[in-house]
Every structure is written in C-alpha cells, then in structure tokens.
Amino acid sequence: MPSATTTRDPAPPACVLDRQGLDALVQALRARGRTVIGPTHRGGAIVLEELRSAAELPYGWGVELDGGHYRVVRREDEAAFAHSAGPQSWKNYLLPERVRQWTADRAPDGELTVRQERHPPASYAFLGVRPCDLRAIAIQDRVLLGGWHRDDAYQARRNGAFLIAVECTEPGATCFCVSMGTGPAAGPGYDIALTEVLDETGHRFLARAGTAEGAEVLAGLPQRDADAATRTAAAEAVESAAGRMGRSMPPVDLHTLMASSLEAERWDEVASRCLTCGNCTMACPTCFCTTTEDITDLTGDHAERWSRWESCYDLDFSHLPGGPVRQSGRSRYRQWLTHKLGTWWDQFGSSGCVGCGRCIVWCPVAIDITEEAHALHQEQLARRAAGEGTP
Structure with missing residues (x-):
C-alpha cells in the first residue's frame, strides 16, 4: 500500500546514492515534515528509533542470531544494513502496543465528561524496511483495513507512511523468507527501494522508485546514473542471500x-x-x-x-x-x-x-x-x- 499522496506512475530508471546521498535522503524527508524511523545501534541491539541523520544508522554492525539468542557483533566493513530483523518491527509504529482511547472525569456535582483521545496524524518515513517486513505491512493492511471493521487509527498512521525498503543481502541464521515467498528481493508496496553494495569500488546504494512521490524525492538527491557494475553487484548480492537462508519450511502446502x-x-x-x-x-x-x-x-x-x-x-x-x-x-x-x-x-x-x-x-x-x-x-x-x- 503506497502513501496516500502517491500514485503508481511508471518508475524512473535506477540511480546510485553514496553515503552522503543517503543522508540527503533523510534530510529531504525531514524537510517534508516526516519523522524518519530507522535502525540504529542502542543498548546492545539494533532497534528502530527516530533518525536525525543517516550517520545514526548502524554502520559496521551485524547480528548473531539463533533460537533464543541475539547478539550484536562488529563487522569488518561499514555496511549500514547488514543485519536481520531485530526485536521490533514497524508494527510498533503503525499499531502501537498501547494507545489511550478516551478519558472520563466526574465533577464534584456529579457531571460526567467523556473525551475521546485524538492523536495528530502521523507522517512517518520508514527507512530500512526489509522485504519480509514490507510483506508484513501489506498483511496488516489486509487485516486492519480490508474487512468490515476497519481500524481508523491504523489507517491514519498507514496512509501517511513513506516506505523505503532495503533488499536483504545478509540473511540471519533464523531467516526463512525464501520459503514464504517474501524476500530477499523487495516486492511491491515501497516508495523507494535500496540495495546496499559495498565492494572494492566503493560503498553505495542502488535506488529505484516505486511511486511518484518516491521518484520526486529521489530526483532531488545528489546521485548518479546506475552503472552496469552496480546493477550486477546488487542483483548478485540479493541472489546470494536467497541461497544462504538460515532456516526453511518443509516444501509442502x-x-x-x-x-x-x-x-x-x-x-x-x-x-x-x-x-x-x-x-x-x-x-x-x-x-x-x-x-x-x-x-x-x-x-x-x-x-x-x-x-x-x-x-x-x-x-x-x-x-x-x-x-x-x-x-x-x-x-x-x-x-x-x-x-x-x-x-x-x-x-x-x-x-x-x-x-x-x-x-x-x-x-x-x-x-x-x-x-x-x-x-x-x-x-x-x-x-x-x-x-x-x-x-
């Protein structure tokens, strides 16, 4: 589900952003009045928090995962998105864990006043949405917006969300998105999709737009045209990730x-x-x-x-x-x-x-x-x- 203000116009050709371009993306979204949420290293975990610049991304940090086990580990490179799912998901922002609905107060004379809680419309930009989580958002959309009992509060948060997907190039030991058909390549629903490439020619991000607003944001960033080497490296990194899943489901219905x-x-x-x-x-x-x-x-x-x-x-x-x-x-x-x-x-x-x-x-x-x-x-x-x- 794209942002409410966008349409599915044909996407422009892919471009390449460097680390400065990634920070320019964060600043451009903040300038549009959006609260940018993304991964960062805090308290021994990769957590989702508000980002004021791309410098707060967990450059050089990965994770060690297993059943009942999570540990942040230092990497030998400076990859920003070389970590798999952390303790939070984007559900924490679109469907918060605890929300007040109304208050009631009784005056000394016995008069009762009930006030419905009103929350200002959210305008989030989610940076670093994994393909599996992109599908999870689509599933929650179907559940909370597609039936008879629509969740209006969820819809208000969801309509304002700008989604920046990051394709998976470093699956964790507990990942099995290939079995579920949800990754590691980004499916539909994003405003911008990034693929991180880090090799001998430099650290960069292959970027493509999925909506008109995504294209508009990308057009205002310092960038260069996507070269064949970057396209190939990005595709190979995602393909390699598909073959390195840590878990799998049985191949049955x-x-x-x-x-x-x-x-x-x-x-x-x-x-x-x-x-x-x-x-x-x-x-x-x-x-x-x-x-x-x-x-x-x-x-x-x-x-x-x-x-x-x-x-x-x-x-x-x-x-x-x-x-x-x-x-x-x-x-x-x-x-x-x-x-x-x-x-x-x-x-x-x-x-x-x-x-x-x-x-x-x-x-x-x-x-x-x-x-x-x-x-x-x-x-x-x-x-x-x-x-x-x-x-």
Missing part, C-alpha cells in the same frame, strides 16, 4: 499440513517446552490482536480506556462464561501455529508468516517454528507409511 495435523503427537512435545509467555506474538510483525482495559484513579473520579496488544497465549484470550476455551499450553500453541500457517489463508487469503525469524530468536526456550513445521510433516509421513494418516 502448509495450509493443508496444519489442517491435517490437529491431533499430532508433536503438540505434546512442544507444549512441554512452551512457557505460553506470548513473546512470539509480541515480536511477530503480523500478529494483530488487541484488547481493551479500563483503569481508574483511587478517587474513582477519573477513568481511562486503553487499547493494548493481546496474545492468543493468554488464558483470558478465549475466555467465555464457562471459562477459557483453550486451557492447556498445547491448545494455545496449536492455535497460534495453525492460525499463522493455516487458517490465516481462510481469513485473509495469505499466510500470516513472512519468514522474518523473530519468533525463533525471541523465544526464551528457543522453540523454532520451522522445526515444528518439519516435525509435523515428518509425523504425517510416518503415519501415512503406517497406513494411519490422511490420504
């Missing part, structure tokens, strides 16, 4: 696999390890569930309603008058995985997983969504071989 594995024994094994903490849902860039909570002060004269993220691992998530529907950790993990890889298709016409690997990294007991999918597939094959499974 995951929707069908989930539907035919509801009684698999594997659910008991994973439930013995799962803490039902909900970290995977909090880190996931597509999980969208929210709930509301009402709070009041000690006097009872002031009350507020807040919207906050919710997790299907919470016992109260499926609470009915008779109690929680999914009381066991087994049933709650199964609900999350079968929805993410299976019934999401029935609801929204796509998978709910983009292969970013965050759920693997930020699981405190290193449960691996790809390992679980492979285990379910192997169990199904074993059952079929024994004449017990579905045809």
Whole structure:
C-alpha cells in the first residue's frame, strides 16, 4: 500500500546514492515534515528509533542470531544494513502496543465528561524496511483495513507512511523468507527501494522508485546514473542471500499440513517446552490482536480506556462464561501455529508468516517454528507409511 499522496506512475530508471546521498535522503524527508524511523545501534541491539541523520544508522554492525539468542557483533566493513530483523518491527509504529482511547472525569456535582483521545496524524518515513517486513505491512493492511471493521487509527498512521525498503543481502541464521515467498528481493508496496553494495569500488546504494512521490524525492538527491557494475553487484548480492537462508519450511502446502495435523503427537512435545509467555506474538510483525482495559484513579473520579496488544497465549484470550476455551499450553500453541500457517489463508487469503525469524530468536526456550513445521510433516509421513494418516 503506497502513501496516500502517491500514485503508481511508471518508475524512473535506477540511480546510485553514496553515503552522503543517503543522508540527503533523510534530510529531504525531514524537510517534508516526516519523522524518519530507522535502525540504529542502542543498548546492545539494533532497534528502530527516530533518525536525525543517516550517520545514526548502524554502520559496521551485524547480528548473531539463533533460537533464543541475539547478539550484536562488529563487522569488518561499514555496511549500514547488514543485519536481520531485530526485536521490533514497524508494527510498533503503525499499531502501537498501547494507545489511550478516551478519558472520563466526574465533577464534584456529579457531571460526567467523556473525551475521546485524538492523536495528530502521523507522517512517518520508514527507512530500512526489509522485504519480509514490507510483506508484513501489506498483511496488516489486509487485516486492519480490508474487512468490515476497519481500524481508523491504523489507517491514519498507514496512509501517511513513506516506505523505503532495503533488499536483504545478509540473511540471519533464523531467516526463512525464501520459503514464504517474501524476500530477499523487495516486492511491491515501497516508495523507494535500496540495495546496499559495498565492494572494492566503493560503498553505495542502488535506488529505484516505486511511486511518484518516491521518484520526486529521489530526483532531488545528489546521485548518479546506475552503472552496469552496480546493477550486477546488487542483483548478485540479493541472489546470494536467497541461497544462504538460515532456516526453511518443509516444501509442502502448509495450509493443508496444519489442517491435517490437529491431533499430532508433536503438540505434546512442544507444549512441554512452551512457557505460553506470548513473546512470539509480541515480536511477530503480523500478529494483530488487541484488547481493551479500563483503569481508574483511587478517587474513582477519573477513568481511562486503553487499547493494548493481546496474545492468543493468554488464558483470558478465549475466555467465555464457562471459562477459557483453550486451557492447556498445547491448545494455545496449536492455535497460534495453525492460525499463522493455516487458517490465516481462510481469513485473509495469505499466510500470516513472512519468514522474518523473530519468533525463533525471541523465544526464551528457543522453540523454532520451522522445526515444528518439519516435525509435523515428518509425523504425517510416518503415519501415512503406517497406513494411519490422511490420504
């Protein structure tokens, strides 16, 4: 979904920006009144924060990833985007974790005043959106804007967002975007796409526009025409990344696999390890569930309603008058995985997983969504071989 102020005009030829040109891009977006959000090195992690210049990008920093393991490491070069998904995603800005909806105050005479919370329209520019996260934004658009119950607050934030995708050239050990068809090349939906190239001829970024506004912004930057060597180097870097994914899904129809594995024994094994903490849902860039909570002060004269993220691992998530529907950790993990890889298709016409690997990294007991999918597939094959499974 492009910015509301842009149209899908034919993109101009690619150009090349150097590091000064990248900083000029940040300054041009700030001059347009946009808050530029991008990756930076803070507190031992690559996090998303407001950038005042491209100098704040994590030049020379990479990450070491595994199940339940994340570490920032120093690189031998000065690459700015040679790191994979961090603890945050762009969901933190488009669908904030906690938002106040209204306040109510009772005067001494008993009169009640209710005020709806009004938030000024956001005007974000997201710099460094990975192809997997670009797809995640498109999925959230479908969920929150495409049905009967549109989220107007999300739409206001989303309409103002200018997306600068950065194609992946350094996949992490937990990445599996190729399996999900979401990377490492940038798909549609960006305003500008960059591919970082760092070789003996210099440090530069191949840039191309995806919208008219993107083309307009690029046209005002110091640049040079894209030469054949840079185009080739960029294409080869992305192609190489596709062959170096750290994880993969089984090469089967995951929707069908989930539907035919509801009684698999594997659910008991994973439930013995799962803490039902909900970290995977909090880190996931597509999980969208929210709930509301009402709070009041000690006097009872002031009350507020807040919207906050919710997790299907919470016992109260499926609470009915008779109690929680999914009381066991087994049933709650199964609900999350079968929805993410299976019934999401029935609801929204796509998978709910983009292969970013965050759920693997930020699981405190290193449960691996790809390992679980492979285990379910192997169990199904074993059952079929024994004449017990579905045809």
